[in-house]
Amino acid sequence: MKLAGNPITGTQSVIGGQQIALSASVSRGHEFCLPPTDIEIAAGIGNVACAAVLEFRHHDKSNQLGDLSTGPYSDWSGYRPVNAPGTVPARTSFTKPLNPEHWQPLTYSDSSGSLIVQMFEGAQWCFVAPFAID
Numbered sequence: 001m002k003l004a005g006n007p008i009t010g011t012q013s014v015i016g017g018q019q020i021a022l023s024a025s026v027s028r029g030h031e032f033c034l035p036p037t038d039i040e041i042a043a044g045i046g047n048v049a050c051a052a053v054l055e056f057r058h059h060d061k062s063n064q065l066g067d068l069s070t071g072p073y074s075d076w077s078g079y080r081p082v083n084a085p086g087t088v089p090a091r092t093s094f095t096k097p098l099n100p101e102h103w104q105p106l107t108y109s110d111s112s113g114s115l116i117v118q119m120f121e122g123a124q125w126c127f128v129a130p131f132a133i134d
Contacts, residue, residue: 060129068124079123081105 037051038044058065062073069076083097083104097104105118 057131060131061124061127063124073122075120075123077124077127079120081120085117 035047036044037047039048061068063069063076064072066072066074068074081104082099082102085105085107086097088106088108103120105120107115107117110116
């Protein structure tokens, strides 16, 4: 693992996107060292294994980094609900689902009186590479 950054301010970044602010620690005289990656020692084996798992999980289609769609974990699948939005509470004529076996978004008024239509969260999760099931 390599560091890039400004040694004067103590702000450095680990290549891969993570930012580490070191100015407070450096100004107090604390030293900073990277975790060991020597696979001849236990800590190094753990760090190398962790880095490999994280690298794989960054590209598992969960969109953790926001590289498939705007924003981390955002839906990139293009999912559209089968059923039209219904209303909550059902004071007016309730929109009967076209297919009751599919999700129906709800429409409601929030505390400020704005009309809100639910959005399905996590539609892309059916495409994510499994990590605990084979």
